[in-house]
Amino acid sequence: MAASCDSLLPLVLLLCLSAQAVDRSNFKTCDQSAFCKRQRELKPGQSPYRALLDTLELSNSRLSLQLINDNNKVRLLLELYRLQGNMTRVKINELKPLKPRYEVPDVLLSDPITEALSVVAQDENSLVVSLGGKDQRLILSAQPFRLDIVEGSQVLMSLNSRGLLAFEHLRTRKDTISHKISSTVGSMWDSLKSMFSSKSESEQAPGQENVEQQTDEDGQIKEEDDKPGMWEETFKSHTDSKPNGPTSISLDFSLPGVEHVYGIPEHADTLKLKNTDGSDPYRLYNLDVFQYELHNPMALYGAVPVLISHSTDRTMGIFWLNAAETWVDISSNTAGKTMFGKILDFVQVSSEAPQTDVRWMSESGIIDVFIMLGPKPADVFTQYASLTGTQSFPPLSALAYHQCRWNYNDQEDVKTVDQGFDEHDIPYDFIWLDIEHADGKRYFTWDPSKFPQPKEMLQGLMDKRRKLVAIVDPHIKVDSGYKIHNEIRSKNFYVKNKDGGDYEGWCWPGNAGYPDFTNPEMRTWWASQFAYDQYEGSMENQYIWNDMNEPSVFNGPEVTMHKDALHGVWEHRDVHNLYGLYVQKATADGLIQRSEGVQRPFVLTRAFFAGSQRYGAVWTGDNAAEWGHLKISIPMCLSLGLVGISFCGADVGGFFKHPSAELLVRWYQAGAYQPFFRAHAHIDTPRREPWLFGPENTALIREAIRQRYALLPYWYQLFYNAHRTGQPVMRPLWVEYPDDFATFSIEDEYLIGKDLLVHPVTDEGATGVTAYLPGKGEVWYDVHTFQKHDGDQSLYIPVTMSSIPVFQRGGSIICRKDRVRRSSSCMENDPYTLYVALGSQGSAEGELYIDDFHTFSFEEAKQFVHRRLSFSANTLSSRNLAPDSQFSTASWIEKIVIFGGSQPSSATLKSADGTESALEFEFDSTLAVLTLRKPGVNAAADWTIVLR
Incomplete structure (x- = not known):
């Protein structure tokens, strides 16, 4: 939910954007993101990285060796794992970092089960590793470093074949060598080194203990000249202090024989990902984007770093496990060719086989990538589900129709709307309350004048076997009279600013603190607040909506949190894309705990990451009442389904603006056949309950909703199957018809299940x-x-x-x-x-x-x-x-x-x-x-x- 200009405080008024479209100047392009610009300046060619084959160490399930950058002599540790289910994991980290680099926790279900690796051939510049059945091998070339995954005589995928591996190692700033990390932070890191070390002393790769990196006369590692944005970066009025300097990483993947790639949501774009040569890469960075543009690679509310490739021969996936700001470049040697040109190539037996190249660039962390080798679409879904889990199985009512707007005014308004559905013979299961229901935007409370008896309201709905959703956002009003704020502050659970004080920013309540959901103790406490004796007025038929959890900070850089804010010892830049997942997880845990583990929860989230499917539903954010937004809802939800998040929908009717009667009817008809079916509208729009557009349109909307209810047994069975197997509920045609090239770019129709x-x-x-x-x-x-x-x-x-x-x-x-x-x-x-x-x-x-x-x-x-x-x-x-x-x-x-x-x-x-x-x-x-x-x-x- 984006800002309503007339409802904001004067300071926040400056942030209000045009009602016609997003103000792009509020959000970075690749050229304005220093690390993206640096990485993109690297051109394909000779890689500076060389594999040191004499450092090879092979155990039953792990192969490791060192890589060296011949430009600066910095060494990296490469680890390779063969995983159960036809997957390969590749990890690259600094061999001897100044301090640990962030490795994403809590997304994988557990440590993946590994399978045996064996070296079957080796010479002075390469080695061949068997990956098990189907004659799969991994060929590691030493100079320049390159990995090729081969099956029989076919190259399935190549890593660093374009030489774009880049790993900015932790270093000390040249002009402040004498300045050390503060003793407090330094001691924290010292105490944590052993905890986060990836290997024990006995497991160090050969040569690791005595590695000497090449240094200059001052004893410093030889570095290239510093570039703008390495040690400090300013965007508009915000300066990122970058205390750790440049830490970005990059790796390229080549997919021979592939023209179609999908995934990496969330973007308001086509189902098939586009070539990004000559334009910005696709960006993955959870942001509160007011009325987003269509057909644009800009970041939106969620980020799932999973890309799916598909051809008539094979389906594969790449899961880039990194929670920092990430950009993805895609290039193809067939991009821009007309269909006639492709046919001409075929007739002339063109020697140029199709190939797609994908490059991932992240601001911090390590390279940790899972290569899912299919070979069928269903296999890739199963492989990814084995890593991050399946879609949570919702209660049946959550698959029915939801009625929402910002905001239903008071208890009487809720009662009137509820009665309106009965009077017009339209079924519904949930009515929703947005931020105005709380006492001054203090979540877990009720406005005493508008909702003085919430249990009476909830009981009235329960008597009709209906339910309610109330919003609980993760920004907490800074108010000494507010219990939630006082407890978070007393427990020291707020995110900190770079100087160690509680981080504060502007959001709906005005000045707000942001709980540190990366802290498991904080999440446990948050979950406890949904208990009926803590959340006064709540009942068992009340469920929860987490909005603004990118996190949204109205006066922050790009309307989000400063990257140098601190979550314990980690910077926000390391964990940004995880924040929304943690909020939804803690909330879902709370709803489960309040029923002593009996009831399935329902939690809707706007921000999400890989693994968010385990905790509930998502929606496509603040769309508009325009035909283009209705159209784009299909590829947006299809893209989410491909990466595990089946429970997706778009605001029926469009959040912003006022739909015509025709658009509203068509949106209900489309929404009735998408997994999450909710109407929603902005506070400044006219009311649009289904009976307000004349009896003919009421009848059409009623019929669409009734079709949804008649099909609920089928939807329920599909969600049960998705929960068990990871197969998407709403799926592109090519998933079921993988050999039919005509289906590969279709995005105006889709399958629900296979039938x-x-x-x-x-x-x-x-x-x-x-x-x-x-x-x-x-x-x-x-x-x-x-x-x-x-x-x-x-x-x-x-x-x-x-x-x-x-x-x-x-x-x-x-x-x-x-x-x-x-x-x-x-x-x-x-x-x-x-x-x-x-x-x-x-x-x-x-x-x-x-x-x-x-x-x-x-x-x-x-x-x-x-x-x-x-x-x-x-x-x-x-x-x-x-x-x-x-x-x-x-x-x-x-x-x-x-x-x-x-x-x-x-x-x-x-x-x-x-x-x-x-x-x-x-x-x-x-x-x-x-x-x-x-x-x-x-x-x-x-x-x-x-x-x-």
């Missing part, structure tokens, strides 16, 4: 859309008309304002609940309808998953129903996939709709106890749709239906 294809209408005044239906030999069915279409074609679809083009894949079975009620909780025991879409071979399969929809019992007590539904040889059956579970459900199967089949003469239900009964049925010969009525079997039972 629903959605092509939202995102153009003003559209009378038709063209959808690509993939899969040669496959069939697709319009879910609204049941009309059958062949795959492997572009289909023109006429549309009206009521149209939401959605197709079910032939060969699938999707479970729905067609009795839509006022909330998902009211539908928990309602019956299911099975939609059976027969494939070209007359068969289909699907799954049904049921649990109690809100607790951890599915995990801890194995209390759930998981069924395999299959149709083959005119027989439909339900088989138990969880034989050890004893969970029961009141839900039953009330109808089965089969499309793409023929008319039977009879339909016989065979129950688990052996009894048989005839079923009533209807057959529409025009659409080839067979409807079986009231099978009446319990959803958890074994049964078979035979058609004759």
Whole structure:
């Protein structure tokens, strides 16, 4: 949520930006980021780094050796690991740093399981390491240093093939050699050296103990001349003191045969990442960007340093584990070529094979990169999930519709809006309260005049089986009368400024402190504040929203925290992109603890990092009521899904500005088919509850929301699968059709799971859309008309304002609940309808998953129903996939709709106890749709239906 100009204090008014677009001058370009500029000035060519093969050390799971920079004689330690699941880890750090460099904690689930390495060949300039099965090898070239990962005769990936490895080592400033680090900070580092040392004395690589770096006459390491921004950097009125000097790192990766790369969210840009030659690199640096621009590599609210490459031959991933400001350059030898040019290359058998080069540049830390070798898209998702975890499994209600604005004014306003949904027969599950609900922006409190009886309000919602979300931001009003502030200060839990005092900045409450969420003790305390006896007025149907957690600092550089602020011994520059993850983690932990570990939490965050998927949902931030923002929501959420964050959505209707009725309707129709479905609006916009745009538009919005509720069983099953396997819920077409080149750049349609294809209408005044239906030999069915279409074609679809083009894949079975009620909780025991879409071979399969929809019992007590539904040889059956579970459900199967089949003469239900009964049925010969009525079997039972 960005600043509202008329609501801010005078000092912050200076920060208000144009209502038309982001003020780019508030945010750095690469040229204005000193380390990015320095790194980019390095040109591809001869690398100064050489591998010292005589320092090689090989254990069962780790290979290490030293690298030397021949320009300054600084040595680095290279470590290589083969990881279980077809992954390779590469770490590069200083061999003897002046003090430890930051290594990102808490993102990996645990130390990855390693596999055996062996050197199979070596000569004076190279060595070959076996990576296990499939004839995978790693070839290390010594001079210049280079790594190639090879499978058979194919080079999969090369590291430092362009010679852009750069590692700015810690050093003492030339003109202040006599100035030492303060005794306080110095002693802290001394006490921590052993803690953060990556190797014990007995594990040092050969030669490490006696390394002598080349020095000049003054005994200092030979350095290149200092460049602007190395030791101090000023942007606008803010100066970064850089007490540790230049510390940036860089490494290049070459991907032969690859033209398409994806990922590294968050950017308001195309799904396929663009070539950055001649423009800024993609930036990863969590920032509060007011009304962001589209098709721009600028940093936004979150940063996931994971890039996915895909070709018809292979899918791979690169996970760059670094939480500092990072820039990513992408270049391709096919960039800029027209499709005709590519075809001409093919016809002429061009000798220039496609290749994409990716260069990562980070301001501090070490090089720690995980190379995920696929080979299939599903394999990469599994590999990444094994490192950072899977999407948290939300309560069912969180997958339903959420109603929000900045702000619902008071308790009466909440009651009126709640009643409005009932009066207009529109279901919803959550109503949200933004910052105005708290007492003077003091989080964990309620405005005493506007929300004097919060429990009464929450109980009223609970009586209707609905819930509420309240915002809790991580900036804390500096106020001696505010309990939260006093406790944080007394426990010394605030981030410190460079001089050791509490860091303070301006945000919504005015002067604010920022808790140090990198401190586990702070996170434990924060979690404790969500207990019902601490958070007065809260109840079990209240959940939490963490906004502004980049962190946003209105009067800070780039509207965020100063990089030389301190989190214990670490600078903010080292941990910046982790801050939002830690806030969401601590909040989710608090919601779990308040229920003594019983209830699943729901927490929405704006800032995020790799691993944030474990803690809840994200949204795409402060968008605008414009058609372009509706369009861009699709690739933005697809990009997040590719890197593990499936629970994504965009503010329906746009946060800024006021949508036309047409735009609002189209946004509801699109949002109903995205994972996180929430309407939200800026405080200065007119009210836009779904019934305020006339009865015709109310009916259209109602229908879109009802379609969402009918499909909740399918969404729930997909999130269960994502939680178990790491596979994305909302996915690009190429994930399921990896050999179909036509799918590689499609971003205006997508798959939900593998069985629903959605092509939202995102153009003003559209009378038709063209959808690509993939899969040669496959069939697709319009879910609204049941009309059958062949795959492997572009289909023109006429549309009206009521149209939401959605197709079910032939060969699938999707479970729905067609009795839509006022909330998902009211539908928990309602019956299911099975939609059976027969494939070209007359068969289909699907799954049904049921649990109690809100607790951890599915995990801890194995209390759930998981069924395999299959149709083959005119027989439909339900088989138990969880034989050890004893969970029961009141839900039953009330109808089965089969499309793409023929008319039977009879339909016989065979129950688990052996009894048989005839079923009533209807057959529409025009659409080839067979409807079986009231099978009446319990959803958890074994049964078979035979058609004759």
